[in-house]
Amino acid sequence: MTGLLQTVVGGLSMGAVYALVAMGFAIVYRTIGLVNFAHADVVMIGAYVTVTFFLTARLPFALSFLIAIILTGALGLVIERILRPLESRDLDLMLIGTIGFGIVLESVAILVWGSFGTAVPTPIPNVPLHVGGVIVTTYQFLVVGVAAVVMVLLFLFLDRTRLGTAMQAAAMDRLAATAMGVNVGAANALAFAIGSSIAAVAGGLVGPLLYVSPGMGASIGIRGFAAAILGGFGSIPGAIVGGLIFGLIEAFASSHLSAYADLITFVVFAAVMTVRQTGIFGERTGDRA
């Protein structure tokens, strides 16, 4: 039983990170309709900015974290401007365009920070706590805690504030929203900024867990994206559930056949998607003739 619980703990902490990445994907997709493969590299940029302020400038982690979120969010506005022409293109062009942009981001990261990467010490002493026979580190608590706070904040924003509601409206029906006086262009830019900020949260949190390098986006990105789709692409609750489930699948696969964890995780993912085509909370949009 403790083995099982230990696996669940591991799965939830990485799952929280995947959930954050998935949320970033989802919010951009539902508002703008853009499938942004460069999102994972924004996570990487967020991680690097946090690390730069934390290790190089030696600011407290919380402050570095906050600065990274704001700066990356601002970067999101710039990225939105660059990727705007892609929003109306065919899917495969959108794919290539955003993948290409991701490669550009990665190259820029290498030019600025080098290709070697950095290990990041945890911002708080990473003490393993014994909770009912299971070991949970203090940092894992922090990760899940921060992720939960972000999710709640996002919900409140989308549901309770005027700006958030406007964004939801723009997501549902662009034309109607414009008719109601919603500035759809601004809503799009805001969605990108929020998505990028959430990416920075994910990046900043995951650094001390793993390793910060220009190529880190690839691995986290594939998993975050898969999680978003698993949960039903475009659905925020779906992104969260998808992320946690993905983390759990991966943790269980790791614990039983660690070498083949990737294989099992993605084959299971493929099977689930083949059976339930639109993901867990996905909308079945019938192709109406």
Next chain:
Amino acid sequence: MGHSKRAWSLAVVAVALAACGGQLSGSGGATSTAPIVVDLVGTFSGQNADLGGWAWDGVSLAVNQANAKGGVNGRKITLQKYDDQGQPTVGTDLAQRAISDHATMVYGSDLSTITLAMIPTLTAAKIPQITSGQAPAILAQGSSYVFLDSTTSGVFDQTLADYLVSKQRLTSIAMVTNNDAYGKGEHDAFLAELTKLSVKPTIDRVVTPDQKDFTSVLTDVRDTSPKALFIGAEEVETGLIAKQARSLGITATLTGGAPMGTPTYLQTAGADVAEGTIMTSPYLDNNANARTRAFATAYRKAYGQDPELHGAKAYDGMNVFIAAMRKSGSDLSGPKLIAAVRSVSYDGLLGHFKFDSTGLGLHATQIGFIKGGKVVPA
């Protein structure tokens, strides 16, 4: 459909390629003052980029010193730098490049996997190759053109196992290694040594070189309550494994080979985690003797930082070859050069080099600890 026009454009591209292709391949016979071309193939990008950097520093220091003294038999050495990006496939391309460059020798690679990938091509072309890799598989290829600039995992691990078991009485040892050529070599060698000492590891797990999350493997390790944890992976990965082990509550002594003697390991794992690590290396201390002190001074002057094992190995390796080239005279063809290398007896920073028929020149290594953020001899 206009296929003919597209065909034309392709024809133009083909001709352009040919024009850039330039030279008809001819044999570049070296004249008596033409520079000696040495290709250095190393990992300069990605997670293992420090390895390439150190190799470059060591080799170019040796080359610059030699050139400052007038070169080798009146000829200067030209050192060319190639990045294998940590990928064996790129390594094979670069082996082709070396042939094209008419290189006299190749220094490379720092990763055993890439070294192995390059051997068939270079040996077939009779280009001598000296590598910083240490996997036993390298010498097992049986090529007379391949040399190691330090010693094999077998020697490293024999020294380590002996120290851990016989001297420290640590018989409860867990093993975590990766499955590239180096990690596999470490795994097989260490396991063989433990078996010779009638010790069985408490657990033996394998990870991949790109892995970043070791929670499940380390949880299993923790469950066996080992007193020591042997890690067989490159610098950064070793550091990550060590760090995650401690955060999972594993208190075992960390132990392993050369990678644990590097600043990279210290930085990645963190000073607290690395404290007390037991490792084995032929080069532990820049202050050991006059030769190492001179080297360290020159290194610091040229690169602004203190040298460590990999830089020292590369320096030694290149100097052995420079000595061999001097001995060989005007004929630096493959067969002659490798014979010259084997005839050289060289006292280097790592110890005494005398290459045998298999390509091994150094036969001993030392034990060190990490104390207060520094590597100290046992």
Next chain:
Amino acid sequence: MIRVGLGKPLLLAAMLALPVFLDLYKAHVAVLIMLYAIVAIGLSLVMGFGGQVNLAQAAFFGTGAYASAILTATYGWNPWLAAPVAVLAAGAMALVVGLPALRIQSHYLGIVSLGLAVAFASLLTNLTVTGGASGISRVPPLPAPGIDLTDEYNYYYLVLAVLAGATALGLFIAGTTLGRRFRAMRDDSLAAAAVGIEIPQYRLLAFALAGLLGGAAGVLYAHLVRYVSPDTFGLGVMFLLLAIVIIGGRDSIWGVMVSAALLVAARDVLIGLQTYQQLVYGALMVGTVVFAPSGLAGVGAAVRRRLPDRWPSIPLSLVGVGQGKSSPARAPRRSPAAAGGPPAIQVTDVTMRFRGVLALGDVCLEVPAREIHGIIGPNGSGKTTLFNIVSGIYRPNGGSVLLHGRDVTGRPAYTISRAGVARTFQNLRLFRRLTVLENVMVALDRDPAYAHARYLLGPWSVLRGERRYRVQALSLLQELGLDGAAGELPASLPYGLQRRVEIARALATDPTLLLLDEPAAGLTAGELDGLSAIIRRVRDDGVTVLVIEHNMGLVMSVCERITVLAHGRVIAVGSPVEVARDRNVVEAYLGSDLPLEDAM
């Protein structure tokens, strides 16, 4: 007479002579360019032509290479025996990856295929038989009597031969019916099914082709470099292949080759500046998508349009190829429905629910052969839903549909299309990136998917078929007054003409039942007359016609009987006059007692 442009023989001569001018290393690069081009052609077929987002192409390349390496290096097989096995293994791998494509598409398929590629890499890195992270070295060279295939220059010619074959195959597919069917499927899989294209088979076929080509290149790679390791087939290669295909022009075989040459050569030239090379790649990809989505091929086409047509060519005469033989006007292959046979269509108690909302409830419809039957009703009454069920796009929750007495309830759209049902769509679903002529040609091909075996067994028959389709398509377009627009893309035509093209496409499938969904929407008075004439002529040719319409003038004048739907139920059936006076009908439309004909 066939004219062969000078371009191709000259290119061939240049490629044959090239190795003389290259040093060993550059020859190696040239061989790599050709290998990547072969893999990219495969990706172009499945993604550019077939519209399947396949991010696992590098894994097919890897499967071929690893399979060959394992069989020869580890098990000692003769490489020439191992090669076809390895290629088939890659094809099998592609089918596995393609299975999800039967249910999911676009970005969903993208991430699933990418995930499977990651799974494949995991497999390679962990299995002992694949050598783990170290890979497999000492792969033996290909043995050839008298020729040393370890020599880079000799290998060049071998790869050139395979590339020539792959190119020929690619061009052959691209320019003939298989390519057209792929492209139709890509542009609109729903409409493609409606013209009889068996979507699942074609998706799998596209993946299989990608796998076979990737595998072939993989085998050649393994015996060239004679070392395989997981990094050779990872994400980096996948992005390179994507860049090659997109920058070349997604569905252009020549474009793929040019961009392969440029990108791989550029990568080599920039080998010391690896980061900048990545930057340039990424920027190129974004730039292409934003400024030149048709890639180099599009740029080439634009340039060519401005150049005078003065390229030299050699006249060649080939016996029997389309010499003056003009096929007769399209003769319907289906015998027209006999009078007095079973009704053309019999819908019994069909019910359709969407998440609890009743779209159709116990709907019955019976239309005898050769009748022009109207379906009318207020918006939202379920008319198009009925069409969707009859044409196989939806499966009804209850009830049955019989076509000429044959039960087709719940059969897929392409099966029903092949049974003789054709339709147009309320929202126009023409194949956007096919010309008007191609839209019609693709519908003319009534052969099942397995008939494409002809591509290997009898290519000349494929070419003859092309000639036939072209002639028949032109004649059909002429009948409908569209021959002037044959070479245009649908989007460049006025709305009324586009509607007519859709009808032409539907007629091209030689149906016995034609479903027209609001064909009059947006037409001018003159065009309306033309439409009536077309409908009558079609019926006279033996086709039963069902028309959904809101234009009462057309309905009343052309339809022999009318079924009226409201809120998903049939509220009246009868002649136009009867229906116009039916109280229920009037109430449904106007909510009052006024007879419809008075209200018009």
